[in-house]
Amino acid sequence: MPTKILEKEKLIPGKTSKLVLDAPHIAKTAKPGHFVMLRVHESGERFPLTIADTDAENGTITIVYLVMGKSTAMLEMLGVGDEILDVCGPLGKATHIVPNGQKVICVGGGTGVAAMHHIAKGHHKAGNYVIAVIGARSKEFLLFYDDLAKFCDEVLVATNDGSVGITGLVTDPLKDRLESDKDIAEVVAVGPVPMMEAVTKLTKEYSVPTVVSLNSLMVDGMGMCGACRVTVGGEMKFTCVEGPEFDGHLVDFEELKIRLSSFRGEEKVSMDKHQCKCGAH
């Protein structure tokens, strides 16, 4: 069933957009941590995107994507009123949120900030004290600052060039905070694999439990194919049905990085052909 785009906001022109979709049947049950599988056109590929926000009352879900290959490039070509051919979900296990007023740090990098936003909101609604830590290369690439500022108890920012917040990476303000504040019950990290890896390395030093949301390759996304398998604590786990969130201290990030490169050559062929057709080259 095609899904209509109700709103589109270009967060980073040509690179990243936020779409609000008319999907009451998904919004009804979607929780923080869930994802959807999408397919943009008839000969398209299925791919997962984490849900960035839901509004059960208005029947909408929000997704945010980074244009990385043909599928996201084609998604970026759609506008308000257009339909996405297939949107399926909610999928995955919802974030485990303990509502006990504890302090939680939610770290987001790149478009991972969007998925983190949904998780942070969940913690806030559960009555937890939420500290958001977000980072980007520079100010114009920083996502969801205003949205997070609305409900988070604190928002800490790091940019590589220092155009806003601390100069450095998300791990810098995170380290300062872990050093000075011994009440942090949990850290949640969503973003590029090297970022999540760096966060878990740091939090391990401080023995703070850390959850990461993994972006494994998926085909069906509903527990059938095993493409998304990862090693967690020495065991094979399936990101689509047992994740996407896992104990970050147990995830084999090296293996994840390798597996994410499985189809890099094919992804480039697909993208080049698409750009050629669109006259971009």
Next chain:
Amino acid sequence: MSQKPAKLPRTDMPCQAPAKRITNFDEVALGYTDEMAAAEASRCLQCKKPLCRQGCPVEVRIPEFIAEVVKGDLCAAYDIIKTTNSLPAVCGRVCPQEKQCEGECILAKKGESVAIGRLERYVADKALCSNIVPGKVIPKSPEIKVACIGSGPASLTCGGYLAARGATVTMFEGLHEPGGVLVYGIPNFRLPKDVVCQELNNLKAQNVDIKTNWVGGTTVTVDSLFEEGYKAIFVGVGAGLPYFLDVPGENLIGVFSANEYLTRANLGRSYNFPDYDTPNYAGQSVTVFGAGNVAMDAARTAKRMGAETVNIVYRRSRAEMPARHEEIEHAFEEGVNLLELSAPIRFEGTEAGRLCSVKLHKMELGEPDESGRRSPRKVEGSEFDLPTDLAIIALGTRPNPLFIDATPALNLNKKGYIVVDQESGETSIPNVFAGGDIVTGAATVILAMGAGRKAATVIAERFLGEIK
């Protein structure tokens, strides 16, 4: 004037030549001509107590339909088959006939059973392409709503049966295309998508509403469906996570489950990459683990994707291979090799994490185990390396966790499959029925259909009794 059937040999199935068919994904077995079907049908002895029928999980009235083929009345033949089998064009192609109807045929003792499956396919294909399919649309009773979760053979059978008797049927499929394993699992060269499409169109003609991208257990749940006024729910959510070998190196790039490899090919049409966006891994030296139908499908798909060598690694010997005979023969004709009595120790990869070889050891067969098959044991000191850049693991699947996790009130067995009442197919939740792989574990299309039918008859009795 009845004549005793002549002692004709079993009629061969015309097929695409192996050298040609490994360059395409078109159907391998081309189907009987009218003459071939007439000749084959005439071989049936029309037994008074037909054992073939007992061998069929849905008890197709085999001698009766074959008698109609002899007479040339294909319409009547089709109607007879359809009284117990809702998907004959599918079953004629994918049933393991040698273990079912044909295995029981009296002529099988001489190794020349009547080719029942081929005749069933012939009748169904003729019916489907000449539109002799009954077009009568049964009026639906809007208050008798039945939901089928999943749209594979079990749900198709259950939904079709109930729609034909006046129930308002909605089918919820998680993927973007309906058909379940018939679409994502079984390759086009064995079961053409057109055939599945025609069966789906028959359902749609009966006003069955097929909703794709609706996931049982998340988008819809048992509770939400009952709240929406559904009277009964049939759960046919099929296979789940694949088993892996549990040897080191299994997560290297180039090691795939058969589910993934085949889903990319069949659902994603990866053989048309880059015209279709879903890529598949192009291996030159392919190793397939397992010896069932799925393993044969994977091996033959790899061959068609351009592999130079395809080896099937099996820990027992050829005689124990569980796949349909025809699939094994077709695979060998296409140049697939069998490394019998071999088992993996570990996969080895390049620095970039890509698979480059697999270490195996030889096995020998010992005493028969509970399944009656001689159990394999390791031959010490028999290790050897097999260069390979694509490994496909076809060892079967576990139950799909999505629906089960979302429905804690369901009783499950030790292996995690749904427990149902043997007579009705009803689960521990009243008016929730289940059938197919989610109950039996990986099995056949026909068994799933049998389960769908059984549940449908109970649902019909319970809710359509007055209307009928």
